[in-house]
Amino acid sequence: MIDVCLFGAGLIGQVHAANLARHPRVRLRYIVDPNPEAASKVSALTGAEIADTQTVMNDLSIRMVFIASATRTHADLAMAAAAKGKAIFCEKPIDLDLKRTDQCLAAVEKAGVPFQIGFNRRFDPSFRALKARLAQGEIGAVEQVIITSRDPEPETEEALAGGGGVFREMTIHDFDMARNLLGEEPVELFATGSSLVAPQYAKLGDYDTAMFVLRTASGRQCHINNSVRAAYGYDQRIEVHGADGMLRAGNRVPTSVEMSGAKAISHDKPYYFFVERYAESYAAEIDHFIICVETGRRPDVTASDGRKAMILCEAALASAKSGRLETVRF
Amino acid sequence: MIDVCLFGAGLIGQVHAANLARHPRVRLRYIVDPNPEAASKVSALTGAEIADTQTVMNDLSIRMVFIASATRTHADLAMAAAAKGKAIFCEKPIDLDLKRTDQCLAAVEKAGVPFQIGFNRRFDPSFRALKARLAQGEIGAVEQVIITSRDPEPETEEALAGGGGVFREMTIHDFDMARNLLGEEPVELFATGSSLVAPQYAKLGDYDTAMFVLRTASGRQCHINNSVRAAYGYDQRIEVHGADGMLRAGNRVPTSVEMSGAKAISHDKPYYFFVERYAESYAAEIDHFIICVETGRRPDVTASDGRKAMILCEAALASAKSGRLETVRF
Amino acid sequence: MIDVCLFGAGLIGQVHAANLARHPRVRLRYIVDPNPEAASKVSALTGAEIADTQTVMNDLSIRMVFIASATRTHADLAMAAAAKGKAIFCEKPIDLDLKRTDQCLAAVEKAGVPFQIGFNRRFDPSFRALKARLAQGEIGAVEQVIITSRDPEPETEEALAGGGGVFREMTIHDFDMARNLLGEEPVELFATGSSLVAPQYAKLGDYDTAMFVLRTASGRQCHINNSVRAAYGYDQRIEVHGADGMLRAGNRVPTSVEMSGAKAISHDKPYYFFVERYAESYAAEIDHFIICVETGRRPDVTASDGRKAMILCEAALASAKSGRLETVRF
Amino acid sequence: MIDVCLFGAGLIGQVHAANLARHPRVRLRYIVDPNPEAASKVSALTGAEIADTQTVMNDLSIRMVFIASATRTHADLAMAAAAKGKAIFCEKPIDLDLKRTDQCLAAVEKAGVPFQIGFNRRFDPSFRALKARLAQGEIGAVEQVIITSRDPEPETEEALAGGGGVFREMTIHDFDMARNLLGEEPVELFATGSSLVAPQYAKLGDYDTAMFVLRTASGRQCHINNSVRAAYGYDQRIEVHGADGMLRAGNRVPTSVEMSGAKAISHDKPYYFFVERYAESYAAEIDHFIICVETGRRPDVTASDGRKAMILCEAALASAKSGRLETVRF
Known part of the structure; x- marks a missing residue:
């Protein structure tokens, strides 16, 4: 104990x-x-x-x-x-x-x-399985990664005040996932943000809708799209393209019930937000940390991963302002 | 406590x-x-x-x-x-x-x-949601129910010896689900069984592959198909047809990963067997029972449900022998 | 020409x-x-x-x-x-x-x-691919076949008058498909019909909702479910279970558009009826016949197939009345 | 005639x-x-x-x-x-x-x-339905568009020689689709290309793998990802995010057959290439043009659309070199 x-x-x-x-x-x-x-x-x-x-x-x-x-x-x-x-x-x-x-x-x-940073998505069973299959070479060398990451609802102005902004609070998870899947460190990054959803973001000089492109030294590419609002719930999907095919992980839904009605066939929308969607990953990251402490093994997600994701956030903020592909220096 | x-x-x-x-x-x-x-x-x-x-x-x-x-x-x-x-x-x-x-x-x-019988599938989140939507009238009056229920692997001869046979051990769950979804009690039942999968079943005078048709007094119909082996894992699906459409609940899969390769697009097969597939329903049925005991509420699945499902098993055994639609007498 | x-x-x-x-x-x-x-x-x-x-x-x-x-x-x-x-x-x-x-x-x-009977569904690209993959042994020996076959809307009393009844007009296609997929001739048949959808059927002594179970000599089983009405359009699906897995063919939909909204994720319902759903199969069956006539090859679907499907209809009519598994004599 | x-x-x-x-x-x-x-x-x-x-x-x-x-x-x-x-x-x-x-x-x-440009994808039934539903306001104002467009195989060096390059031959269709769906003209464009798939492209100073981000004046965003090779066939998908949800159109597959085997559940990969995938759109665009000529109606896709897509290609070529978000001037 x-x-x-x-x-x-x-x-x-x-x-x-x-x-x-x-x-x-x-x-x-x-x-x-x-x-x-x-x-x-x-x-x-x-x-x-x-x-x-x-x-x-x-x-x-x-x-x-x-x-x-x-x-x-x-x-x-x-x-x-x-x-x-x-x-x-x-x-x-x-x-x-x-x-x-x-x-x-x-x-x-x-x-x-021992130090572990809370990038819980690395422990999501679907993303983890995707990563393991990548590592086994199922689709050969990675060429492009597409990350979709959209919150269900914008935060209130109160909640936003004093926060680090959307890139550092939300996109940071996607930057970590990009690093996790690209198989090479990103060396350049392009970002662009807009204010289309909720004025409280623009008021704070922030964006509520953003797109990113990352490049590694060999030319691998990653796209991330973010929004602070998705009417259908938390949208968390990954798509990795390699020489021999594509691996993707879609959203998870609460039940497998499907309704065939007079207008359409419909099924559940995704889980509402991170507490439900990543329930398993929160349990698994803690389990991983405890095992690491017990066995002296180094955690899979370290302080350095936290730092690098922050540096990508900084590059993104710079790029969104400059309109240039910014160089990343870890 | x-x-x-x-x-x-x-x-x-x-x-x-x-x-x-x-x-x-x-x-x-x-x-x-x-x-x-x-x-x-x-x-x-x-x-x-x-x-x-x-x-x-x-x-x-x-x-x-x-x-x-x-x-x-x-x-x-x-x-x-x-x-x-x-x-x-x-x-x-x-x-x-x-x-x-x-x-x-x-x-x-x-x-x-208080007495609750272990028909755990009634507490499966998908089947439960399907039932709730039926009850809300989403597809109008029920007309036909199709239940697919297939185990991943046959049991060994040793495990079978002394058991109640496939109808009383396996189909009993499907009979309970039929009663749960038809909205009326079955009054007639047809069953037919074959020996196509594993000889140990026939050796004990039992079947490894079976089909059933149930009828209610107003003419609602239910089909059940069973096999003791499904190469792709535990196959547990329900389909309910009503005046205004169809509600169905499909299998659940461990991850949302999808692989697009040179030959096909593939995704996870269903969970292997009941321990994984019905993990949530086992937790939920216990929770339900405890709440009932705590509050004095009558459990949703009673001894009488266990008894009626047994009577359907008896009718099925009789029908498989007689080749007739047998009358069910509760 | x-x-x-x-x-x-x-x-x-x-x-x-x-x-x-x-x-x-x-x-x-x-x-x-x-x-x-x-x-x-x-x-x-x-x-x-x-x-x-x-x-x-x-x-x-x-x-x-x-x-x-x-x-x-x-x-x-x-x-x-x-x-x-x-x-x-x-x-x-x-x-x-x-x-x-x-x-x-x-x-x-x-x-x-040369004589070819119009069992067009044999030429549907999906059913044909399923059959070809069965023939290549992809799932081993067939054990059970499940055929779902539901029309979008009941016919009027006028249209029904003078017709052969639902079994001979509608189920006959499913009986042919059962023969096509079972890999052995059915030798026994159970049928049961109800009047749940549209009174004009019962008025003519016919059924609007029916279920069937067929058996071959070795014990292979086939279930068919029929309804004269499906709110979501023409429902035409096949599922074949064998020793090594399941092959199934689902409905086809007009477009691949999917809507993720605040209530659910929805996609197109199936094509409305046979003209749209089986457009390709009608063209293909004619093409097949012309090639057969041109080359002297025997059509894949012969007069004898038409005759045998009719005999299954007769057995079904008898079973629906007798409540017995009726013997089929071709 | x-x-x-x-x-x-x-x-x-x-x-x-x-x-x-x-x-x-x-x-x-x-x-x-x-x-x-x-x-x-x-x-x-x-x-x-x-x-x-x-x-x-x-x-x-x-x-x-x-x-x-x-x-x-x-x-x-x-x-x-x-x-x-x-x-x-x-x-x-x-x-x-x-x-x-x-x-x-x-x-x-x-x-x-009358003049019509061959942007056939505008006439694809799925993309057309998606566009119509956008126009009906089903998801409110458009915020982001994601276009996936990947060819099945790289072209040979011979075929490439004398061509206009990947942006002008392949991405041009995606640029037209971006304009078609964004609801506003793009005013800025970022592009980045790599050589990861087939050396013949780099040899000609071209890219085989590319990503794009487009912006409209109000800040709507569009991402396009391209590759000259997809092991699983022609990959043509669209995703549009708006205030009230997401509309997307996926790939189309030759048959609805699904195989549940011991390793996975698999279904058809998409059609191989444009001749199969866009068969309906090629017929429909010709039909549209003929109707326009017959009735004097202006075609939906005009020479100006061809010209604007070319201007986006030029901006993309400039951006891929400069690493900057380039201004688009129609």
Whole structure:
């Protein structure tokens, strides 16, 4: 049994809390959140004790921390945990600032503690199977990757305020997936954004609709399309073209029921949002991290993956402004 | 917290054990199985104490029993539990003998304890959604139901020996689904069986391939096709035709990955067998039973449903021999 | 160029007329129909001359006749054409009476002229591909066949009057397909019919909703389900189960457009009825017949196939009354 | 009956020849091709007379010409036909040179003859239905369009020599479709190309793998992905995202047969290439043109559409070199 602490009792924190509570080999000891109501809710559901950061960091029995708190607190918590030798699972992004990210990574590296970044989609059963079949050479060398990634609904202006913007909050997952599937690092990136859906994004200087093209050194290409709204639910699809064919992973639907009526044949729309769509991947990423900590194996998704995805975000922001294919420097 | 005992640590018992161990409102206190290895396995995974029937029955803190032991023990265990006022979840069939089934039901009725029969497919999310949409009148009055139900692989001769035969072990689920969807009780039934797949079935006077037609009093019809082997995995599909269209529920597949290759476009085959395919329904039926016990609500699938499905099995056996549409008398 | 005459300018006659007019190696010389308007319409579209039966039969340049007139005229026209040495393409059924069918077949046999029966579905590209893959052993020995065959709308009482009934007009195609796919002749047949859709059928002593089970000598099984109404259009599907898997052929849809909306994902319903759904098969069956006549090859679908399908219709009518699995005697 | 002449007896010329020969209201009088064998082949199949350009242009009974000859001859033939008052159906591109294109269009305009450009995909039943449903507002305002367009196999070096390159030969169709679906003219375009598939393209300074992003003035976006090779056949898909959902049109497959085997469920791959995939659209575009000429209606796809698609090709070539979002000036 490994004793763990969870930082953050928000939406994503609750997802982790439920998975940690069900896990046979860990004990969710502490929940830390500045909002007492949120903390109480998680505590009630899981039996975790409400604590403050200091207590947790000083408790030597806590060998593992899950950081799902506000983005601006990630780096501090990670560095504090690293200093105490605790294994760290951290939600993306590590920090919105690259220098601070590098500082944090240096601290983690120095401490030598296991660190996994929360790119949960890598653990989605369909994407994982797709990747494994790519790795087995089922379609030969990769040539083009097409990533469709669309949220069900725009966020409110309140929720957006203080966030990192759409590229750093949403596209970052797609950039990580692009890196994961291209088989080579992207070296150039083109981005373009528009304001077509919800004015609160433009108000903050942000985009609600965007397209991206990434290139690797050998000329492999990746397209990403994003929107903050899809009337039919969370749209998460991947398509990889190689010399010998195409592998793709489509949306998942709640039931297999199909209705043949007088107007059309219809079936379920995809799951509403990430909590439902990626339920399995959230459980699997935690399981992966725990196994890594138990066995000393290096997690498949590291701090460096978090950093590189952030650098792609920066290049995208630059390109959306310059209208140029920007060079990526990791 | 409700303290429960599980009888039976075989394949289906293990499924129930895992769901009971994860359930937030019950405690799996005891596991009873004549096979010490099987019992130990469940005990190790769930923390349940290995016990004998007597102890469990006499332990007043055990308010609920799950009977997933050998078929011939179902009726005795159910009657013993009823006598002690315990709520009973019982795997189908209650007994292979109708008289003994009736005896057991009388005892349960007299004791007034909650009783749910393990027709888990009623709790499958897709079949449940289909049924709910039927009930909402989406396709008007039901006219025909088509049930496809095919196991992945024949059982060995050893496994078959002492069993109730394919109709009573396998088709019984389809008969229950037919009743569930037709909206009227079947009053006539035609069955025909063949030996095309695996000789061990014929050796025991049984069939490995069968077709059925059921009729209700108003003339609604239901077709069932069964085979003990499907090369592509567990095949569980339902199609309901009504005045205004068709509702159907197809197989579920592990991932959404699709491969477009030089020869064909291919996707995952269905889940291998019931443990995977009906994972959600096993969890949901237990949840339903617990809620019923907690709230005093009558379970949706009762002992009477188990009895009626058995009567359809008897009619099917008679029809397969007589070559006639047999009358069903509940 | 082969000069041909078409008997019958009704719906199915018009389909043949259009295909004959477009065919590069035949010339549609005559159209014969007691209804002058119908004949004129075909004549206007194709340039065929309106003629009477006598003229056509006596015209030695007419080497081929297509009989798509009223059922009761089929046998007479076929025997007259046979006597004149003309190749005969005849719509099913040859006659509603088995004796008269046998008489007609004897006359055709004696004359030694090519004869093809209009079981167009054998020439549907999907069903044909399915059959070819069966023949190549892709799923091993056939065990069960499931045929879904549902018309879009019931016929009016007027249209039904004088017809042969649903089994002989509609199910006859499915019986032929069952024979085509089972790989063995059916030797037993069970049928059951209901009146659930449109009272005009029951008024004529007929059924609007029916199910069938056929058995071959080795125990292979076939299920057919029929309805005279499907709200979503013409439903024509086949499913064949064998030792190594399942081959199935689904409905065809007009376009590949899919709509993802706030309520569901929907796509086109199937083609409305046989003219659209089987457009390719009507062209292909004519092409096949012409090639057979040109090359002296025996058509794939012969008078004997027409006769055997009729015998299955008789067995079905008997079974629907007796409630027994009836023996089929070809 | 309209007498027509066809220029060009190559692959695309043969497609037009077959459709013209079958058309009920035109007569394919002449075929013109410098290659006598090709001309003879078309003549044999259709009965068209082999002629030279002069004869055709001087024959006043020829009211309509179909130009499917080598690209470099398009403008001359079109101008000659315009001068003689003949209606012109011209394959794309009008010319690889924009000035010459403009000259040709001016001549056509001056002559006032009907002119249709061969953007056949506009007449594909699925794309056409998608467009019609867009126009009906089914998904509200368009926000993003995704066009997948991949050829089955690279062309040989010989076939490529003298051609206009991939953007002008292949992507031009996608640019037209982008304009057709975006609902606004593109004003900016980004392109990037690679050499990953077949060296003959790079040898000619061309790309075999490319991605494009187009923007309209209001910020609507379109992505196009191209490859000269798709192992699974011709890949032609469209996806349109709007405020209220997504409309998409997938590939079409030869049959509806599905195989469920021990490894996977598989179905047909798409049609091999444009002759099969767009068979209906080639027939429909000719039909549309003939109706336009008969009724004096302006064709839906005009010379101006051909010109604008060429301008997008030029912008794409510039962008692929500059790495910039290039401004489009029609």
